Amino acid sequence: MERRKFIAGVGSLAAGGAAALGTGAFTSVSATRNIDVEVADDASAYLRLEGTGGANSEYVTDDGNGGTLAINLDSNNATGAGGDGVNPDAVTQIDDLFVIENQGTQEVDVSLSKSGDNSGLVKFYTDSNAYDDGTSIGSGNNPVTLSTGSSVTVSIEIDTEGESVGDGDELLDSVTFNADATS
Template sequence: MNRRKFIATIGTAAAGASATVGTGAFTSVSADRSVSVQVADDADAFLAMTPSNGPNGEFAETTGDGTIALALTDTDAGGSGLGTDSVYEFDDVFRITNQGTQPVYAWATFAGASGDFTPNGTNTDIYLYPNGDSDDQLQDSDEDVLYLGVGQSAQIGVYVDTTDVTTDQDLTMTVNADVENPASGATVGGGGTTIPGPTNGLVSYWPLDSVGDGTAEDIVGTNDGALNGGVSAVSGEVDGAAAFDGSDDYVNVPDDPSLDLTGALTLAAWVKPSSDQDNYARILSREQSGAGNRQYNLGVDADATDPRTVVDTAGANGVEVSATVTFTDDSWHHAALTFDTSDAVRLYIDGTEEDSTPVNAPLVSRSSTVKFGAPAHLPGKDFFTGRIDDVRIYDRALSATEVSDLYGDTN
């Protein structure tokens, strides 16, 4: 039986160039490029790549110049290559981490194939996939891209199909990262979860599907939340959700600079508010006590019936936006708040804008946790009763079309 050798070298697509970038913020980076950049070892770059600690990590090696090379050849157990006319899936070969200052989309392309080996396109014989799911082909516009929040990592696997391949292959792999989404396919989070709806500017996303495991996982950022009281796992509008009893239940997300948003933001969540609701109950809150300290929140009004928000800007206290729509009716509703310092605070319910108030100054900046189901600053009151699902925070104001798309994509 013939044995095949596949070598994919990351960071040598352009002579003398690395797949990584040195210090400073970046908007787009590719290993195959003509611009002049300062380079760093793969482990230290903004898009860091390191061999896995798992058993398949032996197929990734750090070269003398600090870059990663994939060598699907000899193994420690005595193997000498890949068998012909076979399909291989190597989970968790190396890890990729966003060490930059912005969320990015990542994907890979291959070049240098010979014979009948196809390196790209819909019938590709080799591609990367994240977190053990080979259905997620990280291939630019042809298939999927990986969304990585700042500080987030993913396990990267390698798929190889050797059908009809009769020659050894020496390939070059180009790993790309961009703040803009290039793909027409699905967007996959670093945790392996497909992210429906807009993803540009998505700072944190809590699907609340992992509540049964004792945590509210942020699958695009690093802002995991802790459960307090008796928050429980229930069915949601989008897979699982969290249930809050209105007495002492809430999710607490620690203070983090990524959540200290003042110039523009979007808050969004699916909620099923109970008709037995406290007045001023909070769905999501980052604020301190008293006028002048309400950075952002989303909840219900004094009558415990209508959706409402009150925020404080550098120019005005008590900027209120509310909607006179059926809300606390034991039914699922999508609630979204957008803020743009040069435009307005806008409140959307079920994909439709219900009210807005003009603003011309940024939100106040306050040190605070973020809480789901309770105010961030008032212990023992204004608890939310009902279910909360699919919570998101963006660092920009989504347009009306994007809010409508988010509602439709997750409904």
């Protein structure tokens, strides 16, 4: 019988010690870790955005602030021949403006969202989207899927037919590119 009392006593002592010292649970932890994140210009970023350098390169510029892509179709970027904007009541298509390339480590779905007073009049198309099919990058569920290292060339269509826009009206202010990993 003494052995049972001894074992019960040791068990009680261990349980009491655990209660006195706690169970190892915690309420909060704060730990500092080194993480390096750097901004790269658009041509070097994980999602590369860069002008094609082709015949329509006058419309694609660098804004001078960190190498970001800018498409400029207004009077601030008049062409050498004197053009300084798109026509009212017309459809303007400019092919092969810029390239989107996945320089990351996983496949991504790329879409875009637009802002501006008349942003619905401007559509961005890839090589695989015909102008007449009514789709553009980011409309509905129409992202462009890019595997690692793959790219797509993007064109633009501005349709002002039947719209009440005139000289100096802003059509598009900015475009946000979204790249979401597919897996």
